[in-house]
Amino acid sequence: MKKRALSLLLSAACALSLVLSACGGDAAAPEASSSAPAGTETPAAAVDQTREIVFAASRDQCPGEQDAYYASMSLGVWEPLITKDESNQPAPALATSWEHNEDATVWTFHLREGVTFSNGTPFNADIVLANFDRMKKGPFESSFYGLNIDTIYPGLLSWEKTDDYTVVLTFESGQPLLDYTMVNYGSAIFEPSCFAEDGTFNGFPIGTGPYVVTENVLGQYCVIERNDNYWGTPGIAQTFRFKVIPDAETRYTALRAGEVQGLCDLGAISPSQAAEIADDPAYNVSVGESGITHFLNVNGGAFPFNDVRMREGLSLLIDRQTIIDSFYNGYGIPAGGFLSYTSAFYEEQPVTYDPERGMELIREVVGDQPVELRFLLPTVDANRYPYQEEAEYIQALLENNEGTNITVNIQLMDWGPCKEEMEAGNYSLCLKIQGLPSANPFSLFKGFLYSEGSTNITYGLGYHNDHVDELIDEAAACLDAGRLAEIYTELQEISAVDFPNIPVLYSQEVVASSSQITGYQATVYGLTGFTQVCWAE
Amino acid sequence: MAILQYIGRRLLMLIPVLLGISLAAFLLGRIAPGDPVDDALFRIGIEFPTEEDRAAMRTKLGLDKPLPVQYLDWLGDALHGGLGRSYTGNQDIAQELMRRLPITLKVSLAALAVAVVFGVGGGVLMVACRGTWLDTVLKALSTLLLSVPGFWLALFLITVFAEWLHLLPTSGLDRGILSLILPAVALSAANIGSTSRVTRGNILAQMGEQYIVVANAKGISQRAVMLGHAFRNSLVPIITLVGNYFGEILGGSTIIENIFAIPGLGSYVVSAIQNRDYPVIQGYVLVTGTTFVLITLAIDLLYILVNPKIRVQGGEA
Numbered sequence A: 001m002k003k004r005a006l007s008l009l010l011s012a013a014c015a016l017s018l019v020l021s022a023c024g025g026d027a028a029a030p031e032a033s034s035s036a037p038a039g040t041e042t043p044a045a046a047v048d049q050t051r052e053i054v055f056a057a058s059r060d061q062c063p064g065e066q067d068a069y070y071a072s073m074s075l076g077v078w079e080p081l082i083t084k085d086e087s088n089q090p091a092p093a094l095a096t097s098w099e100h101n102e103d104a105t106v107w108t109f110h111l112r113e114g115v116t117f118s119n120g121t122p123f124n125a126d127i128v129l130a131n132f133d134r135m136k137k138g139p140f141e142s143s144f145y146g147l148n149i150d151t152i153y154p155g156l157l158s159w160e161k162t163d164d165y166t167v168v169l170t171f172e173s174g175q176p177l178l179d180y181t182m183v184n185y186g187s188a189i190f191e192p193s194c195f196a197e198d199g200t201f202n203g204f205p206i207g208t209g210p211y212v213v214t215e216n217v218l219g220q221y222c223v224i225e226r227n228d229n230y231w232g233t234p235g236i237a238q239t240f241r242f243k244v245i246p247d248a249e250t251r252y253t254a255l256r257a258g259e260v261q262g263l264c265d266l267g268a269i270s271p272s273q274a275a276e277i278a279d280d281p282a283y284n285v286s287v288g289e290s291g292i293t294h295f296l297n298v299n300g301g302a303f304p305f306n307d308v309r310m311r312e313g314l315s316l317l318i319d320r321q322t323i324i325d326s327f328y329n330g331y332g333i334p335a336g337g338f339l340s341y342t343s344a345f346y347e348e349q350p351v352t353y354d355p356e357r358g359m360e361l362i363r364e365v366v367g368d369q370p371v372e373l374r375f376l377l378p379t380v381d382a383n384r385y386p387y388q389e390e391a392e393y394i395q396a397l398l399e400n401n402e403g404t405n406i407t408v409n410i411q412l413m414d415w416g417p418c419k420e421e422m423e424a425g426n427y428s429l430c431l432k433i434q435g436l437p438s439a440n441p442f443s444l445f446k447g448f449l450y451s452e453g454s455t456n457i458t459y460g461l462g463y464h465n466d467h468v469d470e471l472i473d474e475a476a477a478c479l480d481a482g483r484l485a486e487i488y489t490e491l492q493e494i495s496a497v498d499f500p501n502i503p504v505l506y507s508q509e510v511v512a513s514s515s516q517i518t519g520y521q522a523t524v525y526g527l528t529g530f531t532q533v534c535w536a537e
Numbered sequence B: 001m002a003i004l005q006y007i008g009r010r011l012l013m014l015i016p017v018l019l020g021i022s023l024a025a026f027l028l029g030r031i032a033p034g035d036p037v038d039d040a041l042f043r044i045g046i047e048f049p050t051e052e053d054r055a056a057m058r059t060k061l062g063l064d065k066p067l068p069v070q071y072l073d074w075l076g077d078a079l080h081g082g083l084g085r086s087y088t089g090n091q092d093i094a095q096e097l098m099r100r101l102p103i104t105l106k107v108s109l110a111a112l113a114v115a116v117v118f119g120v121g122g123g124v125l126m127v128a129c130r131g132t133w134l135d136t137v138l139k140a141l142s143t144l145l146l147s148v149p150g151f152w153l154a155l156f157l158i159t160v161f162a163e164w165l166h167l168l169p170t171s172g173l174d175r176g177i178l179s180l181i182l183p184a185v186a187l188s189a190a191n192i193g194s195t196s197r198v199t200r201g202n203i204l205a206q207m208g209e210q211y212i213v214v215a216n217a218k219g220i221s222q223r224a225v226m227l228g229h230a231f232r233n234s235l236v237p238i239i240t241l242v243g244n245y246f247g248e249i250l251g252g253s254t255i256i257e258n259i260f261a262i263p264g265l266g267s268y269v270v271s272a273i274q275n276r277d278y279p280v281i282q283g284y285v286l287v288t289g290t291t292f293v294l295i296t297l298a299i300d301l302l303y304i305l306v307n308p309k310i311r312v313q314g315g316e317a
Helices: A002-023 A125-136 A248-256 A271-277 A308-317 A320-327 A355-366 A387-399 A415-423 A442-449 A454-458 A466-477 A481-498 B002-031 B036-043 B051-061 B067-079 B093-128 B133-147 B150-164 B177-207 B210-217 B222-233 B235-259 B265-274 B278-306
Strands: A052-057 A082-084 A090-092 A095-100 A106-111 A156-163 A166-171 A211-217 A221-226 A239-244 A283-298 A370-378 A405-413 A429-434 A501-514
Touching (some): A090 A095, A125 A166, A271 A283, A271 A501, A320 A501, A387 A429, A442 A454, B093 B222, B210 B222, B235 B265, B235 B278
């Protein structure tokens, strides 16, 4: 009886294993072979490029009909009027050139000729006007960047064409940096027949890009196919599938298991995972620029961080390179300034590490009196970045300062209540990331540095500088792009000595792919996208 | 007839139950710190909102109304079959929940099946091999399964069966039944452990009853006594336990769905909680609450099938 039970159990285990082995073949088995498109001169031209390449991302790359853009710009389904070049300056895309009048109230855009949409419709001025008609029905939500005509084109009075390839925009007041706010998502162009009556999409988007959406199952995957009638250099690979795998560990295992050939989009792979496979020839890790800056926000409205010496002292105490090397596996750049290094207006600020001077300044402020600091970590960021370790490092720096009596309590908190605590001034320190909402950093400066700035208030920064307020007021009315750049430079210089918050590090975008494919690089939303990605073998 | 009356009464009881849980969900959402207004503004391109922007969005979302009015508005819509639109993505919530419900049910039922088959089977096997090394190993295994956190087990299973052995997919639902195996095992592991121990205990308790002694005296084989008498009589508490598991599995699916990238109700509500998407949270509670109450009713009816001594009397089981 006992022997029979055991042998039954073992037989069942063997049978299950065999069944699983039989069913467990690669779902993405190679299809019939064919070569790359004629005229594609790449090292991969002799390789079968009709096989599907699978990528995984933490979120939908095609959020669907209710999203302002339907698909991420990286997919290359749609293109904007203006993109940005490698130095982050506005660069031509569907608009080849543009100019404005003296007070920047009238902007004229010259459109690219010979461009067609994936359905064969020619691109021209009427198309651009229809896109502005659609934008006026907004604002439209997006998981990438919200599409709001009032923030991208503030005070837009009219949009007209002067001929089939020239569009004129007229504004109530001057917009000297309009071309910066229009970069990429700010000037996405679609074929108007894909819009529903309310301005959302009535099906798949139709764009002028090198790929078209052919399948989309929300929350699961989307598929894009090469647009063989693309007006520019076409993509190499025929088909891409983008799977949604929200969990970072599962995503990484999917790459290791060979289920996907690459990981893409924000937080594609954690620094520790990237370090694990960086030297493995079976994988490629690519590091690119990221617009994200990690800030140590401080409660400048209360003791001790209401004293600039305390903020400066803490900044001097932090060894940013140690944080990057120890907790981010080297993926990051020490941050000295308020504005991200990917901004066209970035001015490098010194990154100073001087622990002796830092300790001295802190001692001057707090003396030997007992000081309790409340260090908040929002879970949304602590789940993606090594904030707990980083906070413990900063805690150790502050608590081990000879001659002082500082205690730091670290608290992990959901972002909603965390923000409420910050606004109420019930905190001392908080690590938080900040992205670049637009290529024009005005709203960022105003939000953080202006006395009445929304983030200054909601983060409880308590920052106030009359001269900064004057500069921001001047920038709001300034019609001279050169003067605006000067103001932005001065604001960066002031923030580097005033420390409204303490910049810790500039993020770097890390992506990974299997060495079965080639051409995949980390880029901050660029036009090349996946056109260079193809099978290597 | 009595059974129909009983089912009718149980279905009528659904109304106060659902009202209660929807009110609790509504109040918990509103009491919890956090405000969906800034997130909603961010999604339409306003990252640095003014107080005017916030007030306008609050009005648009209906959050400027008194709490009782907000609740009654929502309830009125729900009674007409509408659950409103989500703050995030502007989706029709009822449609989205109905699209996701079958996915969650599929995973949950698979997990329940795994728990029943391996839990009850394990319990019976332990009794059959009582006192042997196999009994000891299975008891230790059941304790292990009870102790291991589901999310850890999920990652362990993915590493072993997907990354090392390449037998099963890491995530998604595009490989049919193969896609269900790992989530089902991860979701049901603790339940397998507890079911096997309860089954073992119940059968052993039944084996000590007088009718078993009589059956043995009649010369009926040990296996027939155990399976035909002791096992059958031990089923009622096991069915109760399994019915309760369904609630646990529905709750546990929120984490497991996220790990295995399953687009069910669990992953939907996790993202709704993060975004303070109140209408989605309330809709989720309503749908899962109804599902749970209906499953409990089905379990109660199962008692009657399993044990004829339980009869519906005056509409009560």
